[in-house]
Amino acid sequence: MSNVNGSIQQPRVIGSPKSEDTLKQGFFKKAMRKIVQGLTSWEAMCLVIGVLFGRAMILTNLTPFILPFFATVGLLRPKRRFLAFFATLLGAITLSGWQTLFTVLSLVVYMILRAGVVRVSNREEARLLPYIVFAAGIISRLGFDVFRNGTLIPTQEMLAIVEAGLSFLLCLIFLQSMPLFTTKTRKRALKTEEIICFIILLASTLTGTMGLSYHGVALDHVLTRYSVLVFAYVGGAAIGATVGVVVGLIMSLANVAGLFQMSLLAFSGLLGGLLKEGKRWGVGFGLIIGTLLIGLYGQGYNQLFNTTAESIIAFVLFLLTPRVLLSRLASFIPGTKEYQQQQQQYLKKIRDVTASRVEQFSSLFQALSTSFNHQPTTNSEDQEHQVDVFLSDVTEKTCQHCFKKEYCWIKNFDKTYGYMNAIMQETKEEPMIKSAKLRRDWMHHCIKPEKVVDVIYEEQQHFKEKIKFKHSMQESRRLVADQLMGVSQVMGDFAKEIQRERDTHQQQEEQILFKLQEIGLDVENVDIYNLEEGSVDIDMTIPRDDHGESEKVIAPILSDILGESIVIKKRVEPDVVNGYGLVTFGSAKAYEIETGVAHTAKGGSWISGDNYSTFELGGGKYALAISDGMGNGERAHVESYETLKLLSKVLKSGIDETIAIKSINSILSLRSTDEIFSTLDLVMVDLQNARAKFLKIGSNPSFVKRGNKVMMIEAGNLPMGIIQDFDVEVVDEQLKAGDLLIMMSDGILEAPRHVENTEMWIKRKIKELKTEHPQEIADVLLEEVIRSSDGAIEDDMTIVVSRIQHHTPKWAAIPTYSHDHKKMSKAQ
Template structure:
């Protein structure tokens, strides 16, 4: 038992030590987190920057940083004014007593001027701030010189004016750069002006470290070179050299002896930025090389070791800097990879928000459609209730005061109800009972048979109107539900398209640009938006296309590179001579349709009730349609024209064809009370796979000729506008290259009056034609029909003939294949 107790005690001790260790680790993590948050807080940065600005000087005795910093802090963080005063005075005290006295005087003069100017002026304080700093700086410096020297010295007056001017400029710079240190602003990207202002701010802060040393090495040299290393690594050669020039210039003004530092920092920043592909070691190598070269030129061999060691220390600190710091800085500088990722993330967020909103609208329309689709009991289910209500009204007017009411409706309810129900059916047209047996039984059953029959007949009209109204409401609800569902589907598809990621095709863009430039084509830019087969979308910036190089050379080369036929979709010429234009290349369709039309109006007139239309839809689809308005003349022409116009607009919006036709039918049926109908013959062909859909609404059959065989394609639907609720029959067909499709209005089939079977006659005429030209077929067929009707044109006639063919590019593909560069893959 003792050994067992000892084991348990040991286990508890181990658990206790582990728990204590976990608690310590958690404590240190919390402490490190709070310490990091405190060190990077606004108050700590304000304290450090204020101390350095308080002791920073340029040209031996000018301190232009105190007033701009204090004024900006009061404007941005009024509650931190005392922290700014304390930090500036502490920094000044580390330099000299006179510097402390001047700081107190400058802060006092500025505070008085600010109160007076802000109260007197109606302008915003931010606009007046630089001018207040200018006046306060000049007054305080002149007053300090009088206090120190007892008189105004002309040279000191000139320096006071220079210091006030620098304070004015620095105030403008600090107003842009100090807000960047706020956590609420750092999430956005920086403009070039803000980057420069931020660099000037950092250089000004570094000037406050002049005179500090670390084991004999100048702290300002180490920190300035570290700053150049960081920004050259993040922003490249342009940012690195700019930082070197600005920091070197400001440090040189503070210490004229170190003027060579500007050349060293600028050259090191340039070399480091150029060698950034070598990561941190490449940037550091640029600094060491720049230090050795400029160090020899500026100070000779005596000081070379010291300045080189300062660069080595800066490089070591640079290597120890966490990667997260560089990633965070890169996200603010345009042109960097992190900045582009941040922009893409922002655009993706905007896209997702928009897509979600569209999806919400799609769901709303879907719910509305479901609400309209949910019907109360249908007409047949509620017919018994309607009959009961009807008979109740009849009873109230005829049987209420009858002495046989109890006998009829209580003792013989079933018989009475049966008789009245049958009489209701018999008296729909006139107030008489045609059925002799029913009339005889009713006369025997009721003491007022004629009066009840008359009342039933009178109430029939209201009853039938209610039935028709309810039926119309149900049809309208169903139509609205279908339309809302169609809109919901379109918006849902649109949201899915928005949420598709835009593929990055940088590798393919570079390959295409290289191949085109390799053969001598001057192409400025290549942008690839889509590389999916059949949906290629490429934009190029090329010089003025005088000889059609885009169509004759670039498109055939792209056809060979991408492995499919590419054509010029759109071309925008240059607006200036010898300038650059924009060309859009896209996939050519696998099939093309050639169409011919022949038509004539009744009696050879000018206005035909028939109309036809051909138009392209999205997704590589092509539509052909004929509409025949009821009758002839202008009214029929307007009716058929509006039908086709509505059809094209609704189909181009992306709504399903059956929903589109039902919507148009509803519009036509509800728009007017006149009996104006129109037929519709619609064919939609997918030019990528030759799949066709036929929708025939009250129209004639179409004829499909393949080789020497001709067959009819037909579907039975009533003309548009007759009834609101109908089902659209869709006939699917797989077409082939060389197929000839003949569509016609009813005037063609009704014209040959002496021919027994017109459809067989039309099929024979089409099969016997030797020509395959669509326009020739249409003209010959119309002529044959007119001849068969003895030259009379009794109705409007329209024939639309289409021939499907393989797409043959105008220019063959040009091969660019070589041993080193083959085909470009569609996906990385």
């Protein structure tokens, strides 16, 4: 068979070896997943933990774990209360009959107290639970001791208070850690308190395995070391050492003779976490080394064999642990790769949802634009219908009450209709029939010829207004459609930016960090967000930059490594003297613009009707604009200022420049009924390739000086605000480094007296300039223009001069590495 592209596809053979291997692997993964889900189900863990808590004892005969466990399960899962009761009772049976009796007594006392307190109190049960556990623990222990011994010994009273206090604390801990097994919401990072509570819960559970051994190999030793291996592998040295200390401490409370186990577990967790780069074998090697060192110190050669055997068995169990179980545990611990991947997936989901919503809005605006842009086509039938409606209005005012109505419109309909249609064409400008034959025929046909002609002329003026208004509405709809389409394009581009994920540049980050540290620079961290040419974005954490190392050394080195000019985009100084600050490096623009401005108001006053503006746009573009309001003074100043303000906001939003100018023109034309106009001279320069777009709305020509050559750039567009609909003529021009761009308002060209061709005169003055400094050029040209008008300033004058030049950072790159290294950073 063939696919859409025409390539041949091989038929899939179900019985092929590759297919069988794939099926086996899939079956194995599903089976392991089912086993892990069964082992980690809440009911199974509740049963196992309950049995172990029923067996767990500390300080010879204290059992502070039963009541907190039962109370917490009853609060979180009320329907599983009897499962917890059965599990703890089963664990107590494995110890002795007295322990079984105490377990039943303590649980019954707790349930009676809880029922009474919850019925009387109005507070939440979770707040009262530790106190109920404390009271039930004292009552049950004292009652059990009296029943067993017949009397109450003071030391037993103290032990009862200690046991109840431990139950109180363990209840608080279990209320923090047990919900981690019950929640089915989205995975989240564990807080430090939750991690510690979880470790205490784990250590308390392992206490129930004490006393179980086989040929000198203790089960509690194997399981505690296995736990340390697991946490050291998923959390690193800090988590591994913490688990070792907490588990060893709680286990030593149950058996004081095994106090050295705390040192063994803590040291093994630290070594295993430091060697986690060696995967499971590295972590296991850390446990074996810790066992040999601490084992010799704590027990000598006699117990070394059994201790080593326990560590080996724990290591084998660790090797047999499914990867999915370790990954699931690691996803809860901040700083792990699994946790970061989970966070990336969550952020990607949020990003996709946001982008999808923005795309929906983009599609909505696009649909609205299409709806507004739909213009009904005007065919001959529509034109005939309009003529019929027009003539119906005329006949209603003239022929409706005429006694010859039946003669004209029934017996001679075609003749009368033809006369009126011809008269309508003749009286477009004035109420008079120019054709002598038509006038003579009409005089013989109609008894009210002059009145009909006058009515046709009057109705035709109203008809013109209707047509003009309809045309204006159509143009307004088209303008709204263009604006909606522009917004749709901006939102579509924004959705694409949202969906763009940060590429992982871990290898490049390590390479840059190594090279900078190799030459002696103290760089704490390197984060690369983008390595695309022209859009490099790198963050570095460095000490306080008092001597400018980031600008003088780091930026040139990055420029040499990445093969393009890199500059500092942002700098955040540290808050403390010896702290670390953040420096953001980014791509420098290929070109830069230096601008000089000279301007004066009419008669030398303070307020000018001209305004100018220079601002940066997104995507490495730079805009220069001059606006000249109609007339002079404050009103013209406000008009030109508002024009530039609107222009800046609209262009910075990302809307196309032609749509932006049309939108501004519509706003200016509809904002006031007064005849307020303003010109606009806009140049947008791409700083990456020096490509320029000139948009001139009623403005004067601009000039580009390149060496000894002067070019004039002009376009013919009406000033803004005169009409609502006009086509914006855009002139593209490729600029070069060293070009001088001169923009000016109309007061400059109108000022020179006794000059017939002012444009050629300005062009000659620009060509004769000896300087290339923009500010000097602007000052010289303004002075020349004022001198040519005998010192009179009869209009507002503004000159903006910009020089395009290659961008060279202050500290240029000094090659320090080979060309191969330059390739390595971006290619990998």
